[in-house]
Amino acid sequence: MDDRDLQYQKYKAILENYLEEQSEQTLYKGQQFSRKMIEQKISPEEAVSLHVSVLEELFPDIPEPLKNSYDFLLEMMIGYGFAYREHQSLRSRQQQLESEIEIAANMQQTLLAGDKPEVPNLDIGAISKPAQKMSGDYYHFVQDENDCVSVAIADVIGKGIPAALCMSMIKYTMDSAPEQRMQPGAVLENLNRVVEQNVDPNMFITMFYGLYDPRVHSFYYAGAGHEPGFFYDAEKDEFEELFTKGLVLGVSKKTSYQEYQRVLNGNDMVIMLSDGVTECRSTNGFIERDEIVALIRKYIHLSAQEIVEEVYRELERLQEFELRDDFTLVILRREV
Amino acid sequence: MNIQSCVEVRNEWDIVKARQSGRNIAKELGFGTVDQARITTAISELARNIYLYAGSGEVAIERVENGGKFGLKIEASDSGPGIKDIRKVMEDGFTTSGGLGAGLPGVKRLMDEFTIDSKENEGTVITSIKWLR
Ligand SMILES: Nc1ncnc2c1ncn2[C@@H]1O[C@H](COP(=O)(O)OP(=O)(O)OP(=O)(O)O)[C@@H](O)[C@H]1O
Ligand SMILES: [Mg+2]
Numbered sequence: 001m002d003d004r005d006l007q008y009q010k011y012k013a014i015l016e017n018y019l020e021e022q023s024e025q026t027l028y029k030g031q032q033f034s035r036k037m038i039e040q041k042i043s044p045e046e047a048v049s050l051h052v053s054v055l056e057e058l059f060p061d062i063p064e065p066l067k068n069s070y071d072f073l074l075e076m077m078i079g080y081g082f083a084y085r086e087h088q089s090l091r092s093r094q095q096q097l098e099s100e101i102e103i104a105a106n107m108q109q110t111l112l113a114g115d116k117p118e119v120p121n122l123d124i125g126a127i128s129k130p131a132q133k134m135s136g137d138y139y140h141f142v143q144d145e146n147d148c149v150s151v152a153i154a155d156v157i158g159k160g161i162p163a164a165l166c167m168s169m170i171k172y173t174m175d176s177a178p179e180q181r182m183q184p185g186a187v188l189e190n191l192n193r194v195v196e197q198n199v200d201p202n203m204f205i206t207m208f209y210g211l212y213d214p215r216v217h218s219f220y221y222a223g224a225g226h227e228p229g230f231f232y233d234a235e236k237d238e239f240e241e242l243f244t245k246g247l248v249l250g251v252s253k254k255t256s257y258q259e260y261q262r263v264l265n266g267n268d269m270v271i272m273l274s275d276g277v278t279e280c281r282s283t284n285g286f287i288e289r290d291e292i293v294a295l296i297r298k299y300i301h302l303s304a305q306e307i308v309e310e311v312y313r314e315l316e317r318l319q320e321f322e323l324r325d326d327f328t329l330v331i332l333r334r335e336v
Numbered sequence: 337m338n339i340q341s342c343v344e345v346r347n348e349w350d351i352v353k354a355r356q357s358g359r360n361i362a363k364e365l366g367f368g369t370v371d372q373a374r375i376t377t378a379i380s381e382l383a384r385n386i387y388l389y390a391g392s393g394e395v396a397i398e399r400v401e402n403g404g405k406f407g408l409k410i411e412a413s414d415s416g417p418g419i420k421d422i423r424k425v426m427e428d429g430f431t432t433s434g435g436l437g438a439g440l441p442g443v444k445r446l447m448d449e450f451t452i453d454s455k456e457n458e459g460t461v462i463t464s465i466k467w468l469r
Contacts, residue, residue, distance in 0.1 A: 049370045074369060078377045082442040086428050089445070093428070 007037070012054045019058075043084055045077040101161070105133040108164050111171065116305075117143035121335045122214060124149075125304030127312050128328040136163025137274045137326035138170060142181060147214050150181050153328055154207040155226065155274040157248075163326075166199055170207075184209045184222035188246065188257040192224065195250035205249040208272050212332060217264050219332070222257040224249045227275040230293065232300075234267035239293045242270070266336035269304075271296065276325035296331075304331040339364060340398035343383075345414075346391075351383040354395040361397050362408055366468060374446045375408060375466050381443050382412035382462055390416020390460065400465060407448070407467040415459035422452050 014033055018026040037047060052070045056062060116124050128137050136156035143149050154170055156163035173194045180186045187209050195205055208229060210221035223244025231240045246257040264270070273292070292311070299310040308329045315327070341357040343350060358379040362372045379395060386393035393414025400409045419425055428441050440462075444450040447464040454460040 045370050045373060049368075052369075071369065075373050075376075078373050078446075079438070081374075082377075082438050082446075085445045086442065089441075090428055 003040075007040075007042075008050065008054065011050055012057070015051075015054055016058065041088070044080040045074055046081075048074050048077045101133050104161070104164070105130075108134055108168070111168060115141070117141050117149050119143065119147050119149055119212075119214060122149065122212065123304040123331075123333040123335050125306070125308040125331040125333075126329070127308040128326070129312065130326050131276065134161055134164035135326045136167060137276065137328040138167045139272075139328050139330055140171065140174065142178075144181070148182070148211060149214075149332075150209070150211040151272065151330060151332070152187075152207065152209045153226065153272045153274060153330060154205055155276070155326070155328070157204040157206070162200075162203065166203055166205065169194070169198065170205065182211060182220075183259070184211055184220050185257040185259040188222050188224050188249070189255070192247075192249045192255060192257075193253070196253050199250050201250075204251065206275075207249055208244070210270065210272065212264070212270075217334060219262045219264055219270050220259060221262075221270075222246060222259045224257060227273055229270065229272040230296075231262055232269035232271065232296075233265075234269070235265060239271075239296075242272075264332075264334040266334060269331055269333040272330045274326060274328040276327040304333050307331055340396070342394055342396040344392070344394050345383050345386045348387065351380060351387060354379050354383045354397075358395075358397050358408075358410065361399070362466075365399060365406060365408055367408070367466070371466060375410070378443045378446050378464060378466075379410055379412075381438060381440070382410065382464075385440075386412060386414045386416070390414035392416075393459075402467075405467055407465045409463065409465045410447075411461065411463045413459065413461040418456040418458055418460055419452065419454040420456055422454060426452075 010033065014026060014029050018030070034047075042050075048070070052074070055070075056067070116126055124141070126139060126141075128135065128139055130137070138152070138154040138156075140152045141149055152174060154167065156166045170191065173191055174187070177187070177190055180190060188207060191205075191207065199205070205224070206226040207224045208221065208226040209223070210219055212219045221242065221244065223242075224246045225248030226244070228244065229242040231242050232238070233240065242260075242262075244258070244260060247255045262270070295311045295314055296307060299307045302310065308331055311329060312327065339361055341361065343354040343357055345351065345354060355376045359372055359376045362375045367375065379397070383395050386395070391414075393412065393416065396411040396413075398409050398411075400407050425440055426444070440452070443464060447466050449463075449465040451463050452460065453462075
């Protein structure tokens with residue numbers, strides 16, 4: 001017996017059973033059977049045809065008009081079969097798209113995830129988590145021969161694939177102008193030009209760029225409309241906002257970015273983040289910047305990497321494990 | 337029995353004629369009721385496109401054989417405006433009826449073989465075969 005015969009016999013048995021006594025149990029069996037038919041990709045018109053052929057066997061003397069009406073029903077079901085097949089083909093296309101996105105996301109990870117540098121007397125922690133498969137956040141470290149470390153954090157307003165593509169462009173722009181690395185203001189001005197010329201006007205990018213020079217224990221930085229970070233003064237045991245003045249990248253052709261400087265004493269920290277951190281939303285509304293500070297304080301005795309991981313873990317839990325925006329948090333701490 | 341036919345399509349009545357001759361031939365060749373209905377629907381969609389977009393054309397139906405296998409071949413041709421972007425019309429969800437799965441991609445799925453040949457301002461020839469199992 002082939003599949004078709006088997007199906008026919010099974011359907012016939014269930015139907016006969018139901019005609020004998022209209023029990024819920026048999027209807028349940030019917031439901032199970034229909035699931036199997038769907039699994040086997042039986043289309044609606046085939047289901048109707050199955051039913052009709054069983055009927056014709058059970059009742060050889062079906063009145064002619066009734067028989068004709070089934071032909072009519074079959075014709076009607078072809079339209080549903082159309083829709084059913086389209087659904088199947090769209091579904092397989094979606095699966096294909098998803099696996100492509102998966103591959104792209106992995107590529108992005110290898111592309112963007114620069115290694116965290118090892119610098120004597122500098123404790124570095126960094127974490128970045130995409131809300132969806134692909135991230136519109138970006139962070140990148142570069143270490144030069146003098147152990148100067150530059151760090152860039154950027155956030156594309158918008159999420160998903162367009163944001164991720166844009167992020168790749170930022171990375172290559174930064175890689176292609178290494179001589180500017182020591183001047184945060186100039187780095188942002190260059191990026192602003194590139195973004196303004198190449199990116200859709202509806203897409204904005206905020207960025208924070210900083211450079212730590214261990215020879216003078218100084219942190220130089222500039223910002224382009226980016227979520228302000230924090231500076232932790234260990235001696236006073238106080239957090240301050242790392243304010244920067246500067247337009248979001250890509251808004252205006254000619255704009256300049258002011259450069260700032262901070263000296264880091266022992267155990268001082270620079271904390272940089274994306275707005276995915278402050279825009280974490282818990283059931284009690286937005287999470288205040290104060291709360292982020294409190295969280296960092298809670299784990300301040302740990303290493304920089306442990307701090308960023310613990311803060312992420314807590315915020316993830318507060319949001320019931322549903323990230324609404326890409327999340328990036330970077331901490332630099334001068335060790336004594 | 338005449339196992340080929342050619343129907344000129346100029347109005348909606350002709351669509352019905354094309355369906356009828358397709359169904360007759362399908363029955364004659366031994367297709368089951370489900371396949372008969374599928375073939376007829378495919379013919380209907382192709383003839384309707386001719387009527388709507390080319391104004392007039394013809395639908396030829398014939399028996400084909402390939403290595404002992406028998407089938408029914410539909411050839412819908414016209415000298416209308418042609419289809420500019422064939423790839424696009426073969427995408428799901430492109431049809432004007434929108435997401436009902438009908439139209440050319442639907443026809444392709446109902447049948448076993450399907451080819452479009454079309455040139456802008458010259459016309460369109462769509463050939464499609466269903467094999468007997
Ligand atoms: N014979 C033809 N000549 C010129 N253009 C055609 C022809 N057949 C189809 N087209 C073009 O291809 C498009 C897609 O055709 P298709 O039959 O898939 O969908 P539709 O006719 O728009 O909608 P539906 O058939 O679902 O009601 C049509 O909108 C028309 O522009
Ligand atoms: Mg159509």
